[in-house]
Amino acid sequence: MDHTSPPVRVNRDPAMTDVARLAGVSHQTVSRVLNGHPNVREQTRLRVRAAIEQLGYRPNRAARTLATGKSQLLGVVAQNSTLFGPSSLLAAFELAATARGFVVSVRRVRVLDHGSIAAAVEHHREQRAAGIVVIAPTGAADEALAEVPTDVPVVTVDGDPEREGTLVTVDQEAGARLATRCLLEAGHETVWHVSGPADWFDAAGRLRGWQRTLEEAGAEVPPVSQADWSAASGYRAGLMLARMPEVTAVFAANDHLALGILRAMHERGRSVPGDVSVVGFDDVPEAAYFIPPLTTVRPDFDTVATEALSVLLSRVSGERTGSTRSVITPTLVERDSVAAPPTA
Amino acid sequence: MDHTSPPVRVNRDPAMTDVARLAGVSHQTVSRVLNGHPNVREQTRLRVRAAIEQLGYRPNRAARTLATGKSQLLGVVAQNSTLFGPSSLLAAFELAATARGFVVSVRRVRVLDHGSIAAAVEHHREQRAAGIVVIAPTGAADEALAEVPTDVPVVTVDGDPEREGTLVTVDQEAGARLATRCLLEAGHETVWHVSGPADWFDAAGRLRGWQRTLEEAGAEVPPVSQADWSAASGYRAGLMLARMPEVTAVFAANDHLALGILRAMHERGRSVPGDVSVVGFDDVPEAAYFIPPLTTVRPDFDTVATEALSVLLSRVSGERTGSTRSVITPTLVERDSVAAPPTA
DNA sequence: GCCGGTGGCGTGAGCGCTAACAAGCCGGGT
DNA sequence: ACCCGGCTTGTTAGCGCTCACGCCACCGGC
Numbered sequence: 001m002d003h004t005s006p007p008v009r010v011n012r013d014p015a016m017t018d019v020a021r022l023a024g025v026s027h028q029t030v031s032r033v034l035n036g037h038p039n040v041r042e043q044t045r046l047r048v049r050a051a052i053e054q055l056g057y058r059p060n061r062a063a064r065t066l067a068t069g070k071s072q073l074l075g076v077v078a079q080n081s082t083l084f085g086p087s088s089l090l091a092a093f094e095l096a097a098t099a100r101g102f103v104v105s106v107r108r109v110r111v112l113d114h115g116s117i118a119a120a121v122e123h124h125r126e127q128r129a130a131g132i133v134v135i136a137p138t139g140a141a142d143e144a145l146a147e148v149p150t151d152v153p154v155v156t157v158d159g160d161p162e163r164e165g166t167l168v169t170v171d172q173e174a175g176a177r178l179a180t181r182c183l184l185e186a187g188h189e190t191v192w193h194v195s196g197p198a199d200w201f202d203a204a205g206r207l208r209g210w211q212r213t214l215e216e217a218g219a220e221v222p223p224v225s226q227a228d229w230s231a232a233s234g235y236r237a238g239l240m241l242a243r244m245p246e247v248t249a250v251f252a253a254n255d256h257l258a259l260g261i262l263r264a265m266h267e268r269g270r271s272v273p274g275d276v277s278v279v280g281f282d283d284v285p286e287a288a289y290f291i292p293p294l295t296t297v298r299p300d301f302d303t304v305a306t307e308a309l310s311v312l313l314s315r316v317s318g319e320r321t322g323s324t325r326s327v328i329t330p331t332l333v334e335r336d337s338v339a340a341p342p343t344a
Numbered sequence: 345m346d347h348t349s350p351p352v353r354v355n356r357d358p359a360m361t362d363v364a365r366l367a368g369v370s371h372q373t374v375s376r377v378l379n380g381h382p383n384v385r386e387q388t389r390l391r392v393r394a395a396i397e398q399l400g401y402r403p404n405r406a407a408r409t410l411a412t413g414k415s416q417l418l419g420v421v422a423q424n425s426t427l428f429g430p431s432s433l434l435a436a437f438e439l440a441a442t443a444r445g446f447v448v449s450v451r452r453v454r455v456l457d458h459g460s461i462a463a464a465v466e467h468h469r470e471q472r473a474a475g476i477v478v479i480a481p482t483g484a485a486d487e488a489l490a491e492v493p494t495d496v497p498v499v500t501v502d503g504d505p506e507r508e509g510t511l512v513t514v515d516q517e518a519g520a521r522l523a524t525r526c527l528l529e530a531g532h533e534t535v536w537h538v539s540g541p542a543d544w545f546d547a548a549g550r551l552r553g554w555q556r557t558l559e560e561a562g563a564e565v566p567p568v569s570q571a572d573w574s575a576a577s578g579y580r581a582g583l584m585l586a587r588m589p590e591v592t593a594v595f596a597a598n599d600h601l602a603l604g605i606l607r608a609m610h611e612r613g614r615s616v617p618g619d620v621s622v623v624g625f626d627d628v629p630e631a632a633y634f635i636p637p638l639t640t641v642r643p644d645f646d647t648v649a650t651e652a653l654s655v656l657l658s659r660v661s662g663e664r665t666g667s668t669r670s671v672i673t674p675t676l677v678e679r680d681s682v683a684a685p686p687t688a
Numbered sequence: 689g690c691c692g693g694t695g696g697c698g699t700g701a702g703c704g705c706t707a708a709c710a711a712g713c714c715g716g717g718t
Numbered sequence: 719a720c721c722c723g724g725c726t727t728g729t730t731a732g733c734g735c736t737c738a739c740g741c742c743a744c745c746g747g748c
Contacts, residue, residue: 015734026698031736039695058470062415063734065406066703073449080439082629087431094452095424103471105417105449108438126402127447231633260633285426289575289604291635359704370728375706383725407704410733690748698741703734710729718720 014055023051034059065128072102074312075124075132077117079141080108083229084255084284085202085301086135089157092305093133100309105129112136117144125152131312133157138199153315157308160201161327166315168308168326170299172202175330176209179251179279179297181217182332186277187340188249190219194237194261196253197228206253206281222247227257234260241276242268248276248341255280255287258294262337266291273339283333293335304328358399367395378403409472417447418656419468419476421461423485424452427573428599428628429546429645430479433501436649437477444653449473456480461488469496475656477501482543497659501652504545505671510659512652512670514643516546519674520553523595523623523641525561526676530621531684532593534563538581538605540597541572550597550625566591571601578604585620586612592620592685599624599631602638606681610635617683627677637679648672 020027025044032040033048040048051057065071074097078090090106097104107123109116117134121144124132129152136142137158145165148154156167183191193210196203207224214221225240227233234257241247242264252258258280265272272278272292280287283298307326315324364371369388376384377392395401409415418441422434434450441448451467453460461478465488468476473496480486481502489509492498500511527535537554540547551568558565569584571577578601585591586608596602602624609616616622616636624631627642651670659668 013734017734027735028699028737029697032697035736039697041696044696058466060410060734061471062406062409063703064736066404066410066705067734067736069703071406080435082428082432082435084426087435088426091424091426091431091452094450095454098451103449103451103467105447106438107442107447108435110439122402123447127405231630235633256630256633259630263633263635263637266635286575286600286603286630289579289600289607291607291610293607357704361704371705372707372729373727376727379706383727385726388726404704407733408706410735411704411706413733692747693745695744696742699739701737701739703736705733706731707733708729708731710727712727713725715722715724717722 013060014057015060016057019048019051019055019057022055023047069128071128071130073124073127073129074102074104075121075127075129076104076106077120077124077132077134077136078106078108079112079135079137080110084282085299086137086158088301089135089305092302093309096306096309100313102130112138112141114140114144117141118148121145121148121154131155131316133308133312134159136160137202138197139201140199142201153312155308155312155315157304158202161205161325164323166311166323166325168304168311168328169201170304170328170330172205173209173212175281175297175299176206176251177213178330178332179281180210180213182295182334182338183249183251183277183279184213184217184219186249186338188277189341190214190222191249191251192222192225192241192247194225194227194234194241194250194252194257196257198226203253206251210251227253229254229256231256231260231263234258235264237261238264239268241265242270249338250276250278252278252280255282255284255290255294255296258287258296258337259290262290262292262294273337275342277338277341279338287333288335290337292337295335295338296333297330298333299330300328357404358401359404360401363392363395363399363401366399367391413472415447415472415474416445417449417471417473418653419465419471419473420448420450420479421464421468421476422450422452422479423456423481424454428626429643430481430502432645433479433649436646437653440650440653444657446474456482456485458484458488461485462492465489465492465498475499475660477652477656478503480504481546482541483545484543486545497656499652499656499659501648502546505549505669508667510655510667510669512648512655512672513545514648514672514674516549517553517556519625519641519643520550520595521557522674522676523625524554524557526639526678526682527593527595527621527623528557528561528563530593530682532621533685534558534566535593535595536566536569536585536591538569538571538578538585538594538596538601540601542570547597550595554595571597573598573600575600575604575607578602579608581605582608583612585609586614593682594620594622596622596624599626599628599634599638599640602631602640602681603634606634606636606638617681619686621682621685623682631677632679634681636681639679639682640677641674642677643674644672 016027107120131153142160159167225237238261280296283296287294360371451464475497486504503511539551569581582605624640627640631638
């Protein structure tokens with residue numbers, strides 16, 4: 001019936017002006033109520049709230065972002081993996097960020113090379129992300145980061161401990177020392193190591209901790225078996241180790257490698273921990289149910305994530321400006337895969 | 345020196361007008377170039393591109409979202425877990441969405457209850473997400489969804505197969521049939537089942553498939569052991585099962601349960617697969633390195649994720665409007681944990 | 689009575705972009 | 719010569735919000 005009225009778009013989300021009209025105030029007052037501005041009469045505040053409720057009004061974040069030039073968005077760059085460490089980290093970070101009212105946008109990259117990382121970071125900058133977290137566990141990823149413009153705060157998780165810049169990571173070396181020392185203290189002459197991919201900082205740190213502990217103890221440093229993080233490669237390494245009677249203690253760079261080693265030992269008839277002791281790293285939830293239950297090193301991913309978040313937020317708000325580094329120390333979880341060496 | 349000139353904000357991201365000025369065109373032409381609009385002279389296009397390059401211009405997504413009322417943002421609601429299934433799903437979805445040029449924003453909820461889910465969905469609506477994916481593997485999550493306003497496309501992954509609405513899921517029942525039949529065909533009289541949490545659809549579907557297959561084969565349906573998804577609870581269930589000599593075949597609702605069962609059997613001196621056969625579900629990467637390597641059912645999470653994405657996008661673009669359901673059939677991966685029953 | 693301060697609110701401009709229209713230009717048909 | 723239509727480009731008006739003001743009423747002190 002009404003075909004003369006001013007152009008009223010219908011079926012549109014209510015905007016601030018709609019709320020304002022209904023409440024009989026200006027849009028600015030609505031904005032004040034929304035943002036908790038103090039100088040608003042209580043009665044007005046209530047009227048506005050009622051109008052918001054009645055209209056089912058929800059503020060438009062895009063408009064706010066445009067007007068303020070700031071967003072509540074945190075970008076994450078992660079690789080496409082289901083490895084336990086990175087996934088837990090990511091989940092914990094998302095949860096923590098959500099709790100603090102931020103929205104997190106994840107960008108997965110297939111490979112951690114220069115181009116992919118740069119593109120992902122660039123993408124987040126387009127979104128005007130307030131801050132960016134990069135889970136950069138390899139050298140290539142880290143280098144890519146070196147060139148990223150610094151007009152938006154970036155924190156690196158799991159990055160190169162040697163590099164400049166803000167980063168949060170777990171002290172791989174300390175963890176490896178824990179593992180190695182535990183084996184040495186059980187009476188083993190030395191400890192063999194099955195390491196992760198050489199270009200991962202985690203792997204390098206664990207290797208370094210292992211090696212130094214051995215050296216400090218005056219133990220011989222046996223050759224390391226290079227592997228990736230998979231149970232498959234742990235199995236292959238385990239097969240070789242199983243053939244060498246002098247191998248009585250193995251430190252695996254992660255729990256999945258340890259799983260593969262466990263199976264190789266089992267197949268070759270070498271009992272764990274009777275003949276050879278094994279220690280892992282990560283403390284995946286299943287580690288307690290391996291055969292035998294695995295002694296392992298537990299990095300606290302929750303702590304890493306919350307720490308990364310708080311460092312990032314403090315840089316976003318401009319509190320800290322220099323480069324901060326935060327290193328989380330892991331702990332040893334003792335189970336049944338370590339024993340004294342067989343009495344020859 | 346220049347203190348009379350018009351207000352020129354410095355240190356600001358270049359905007360479209362800056363590019364336009366440099367290229368000697370209007371901002372609209374820049375917009376056309378950016379959006380691949382056809383009617384732009386090649387020469388102009390090049391000039392604009394050069395200006396973009398020179399200024400390091402990046403479009404402001406917030407402004408575009410505001411102007412168009414549409415965003416390139418896909419919201420995901422997931423629970424805070426590192427379970428293999430959900431994590432893989434999420435990773436695969438993020439990767440696929442990224443590849444199609446979408447931004448994915450993940451909102452983790454601590455528990456899958458009504459309030460959390462509703463709040464998470466609401467949050468994404470505030471962001472003007474173009475579409476929302478909810479990973480809703482339990483009844484409570486699913487119910488919460490029933491009340492969500494439908495002005496933004498929502499697809500449910502892993503939700504209630506019985507419910508109305510658009511969903512993508514794996515055919516749990518078919519998977520369970522595969523597992524059960526495999527055991528039956530190996531010669532076992534019947535198959536025992538260690539199930540997942542009762543309020544998970546996945547668990548219910550697997551249980552149903554197992555039970556029906558047994559019934560159809562005329563086999564006795566033994567009581568089921570209720571567990572959660574953890575290796576710990578699998579271990580507890582396995583301990584009980586190990587004591588019962590009539591148990592020769594077990595179908596575990598997931599691989600981690602199977603791992604716990606494997607260990608319980610091992611501890612109790614029952615050989616797998618010599619005395620009892622075990623089949624899992626999920627095909628976690630380590631399953632091939634359990635002792636013994638686990639026969640399991642593999643749901644293809646990549647396919648689920650890409651399917652979810654394409655269903656979502658087709659609804660976003662308004663192509664499909666009714667409720668679509670897409671069910672992915674899993675496959676059986678045979679390894680060494682299944683054999684004929686011991687000849688009593 | 690006047691005056692400065694302050695709480696409470698409205699006004700206008702502008703964030704960077706897209707959509708809709710308008711305008712100029714060129715070539716071909718009549 | 720004229721007109722018409724397509725290509726190319728510019729102009730204008732928002733999208734929904736915040737920020738910087740400015741206005742008005744009221745209060746206390748002189």
